[in-house]
Structure formats: structure tokens, C-alpha cells
Amino acid sequence: MNRNSRFKSSMNALGRRVFVYVAGLLVVFLLGFIPMWGQWREVSRSLAETQQQLTMAQMQNTLASAAIDARQGDYEPSHQSTGDFFTAVQAEINKGADSAFSPAQSDSIRLLLTQRDELITLLARSDPAAAGRLGDLYNDYREVVR
Numbered sequence: 001m002n003r004n005s006r007f008k009s010s011m012n013a014l015g016r017r018v019f020v021y022v023a024g025l026l027v028v029f030l031l032g033f034i035p036m037w038g039q040w041r042e043v044s045r046s047l048a049e050t051q052q053q054l055t056m057a058q059m060q061n062t063l064a065s066a067a068i069d070a071r072q073g074d075y076e077p078s079h080q081s082t083g084d085f086f087t088a089v090q091a092e093i094n095k096g097a098d099s100a101f102s103p104a105q106s107d108s109i110r111l112l113l114t115q116r117d118e119l120i121t122l123l124a125r126s127d128p129a130a131a132g133r134l135g136d137l138y139n140d141y142r143e144v145v146r
Helices: 002-071 075-094 103-113 116-124 129-145
Strands: none
Touching: 002 075, 002 129, 075 103, 075 116, 075 129, 103 129, 116 129
């Protein structure tokens, strides 16, 4: 019986040792995980902000392209770019709280959207006045997103 008792006590000691090692490894894992989780959150926030800035810059570039094409008399590419700009802006505003635009910017941009039909019509008619109107729209958009 003495042998059985020693075996049980050695297994008990081994079980405690394994538990301590596992608990120690868990603590070390958590100590390494917590800083990495904090860094991931910061990088994730930074990525979201960068994506919003990229979205606004892409819309601005699309509008600039439309204005340049119209000034050069290339009304069809300008018409397409203008339509793409207005579609992208409307889609971004429709995102609500997830939009790249702040609420104040969204309100101002909604006013710019009122020019959509008139500009599209001018471009479809190849009217040279569209170039000046697109230039003005571009300047207004830049002021809003600053």
C-alpha cells in the first residue's frame, strides 16, 4: 500500500506542476496578446481613416478628370466621369454614419448634388458652358472636403 500511496502523491505533484506550467504559459500568452491587440485596434482605426481619405480623393480626381475633359471638348468622357462622380458621392452619403463625409460635409455636398441633372444635360448636349460649371463644382467640392 505504501507503493500505491507514493504513486498517487507523485501523480498529484505532477498534476500540480502541469497546472502551474499551463497557467504560466497562459499568463505569458496574455501578456503578449494584449499589446498586440492594442496595436491591431490602432492600425485598424488608421486604415479606416486612410480608406475614407482615399475615397474622397478618388471622387475629387474623378471630378477633376471630368472638368479637364470638358475643357478639352471631350464631352463624352466628361459626361461619364461626371456621372461616376455623382453616383459615388450619392453612394457615400447613403452610408450614413459610415460615410467618409462628416455630417456637415454631407449637408453641403447634398447642395452640390442639385446640379447633377443640369450638368449631365449640358454635357450630353456638348455645351461648352459645362466646362466652366464643372470647374466651379470642382472648386466647391474641394472647399467642402477640406
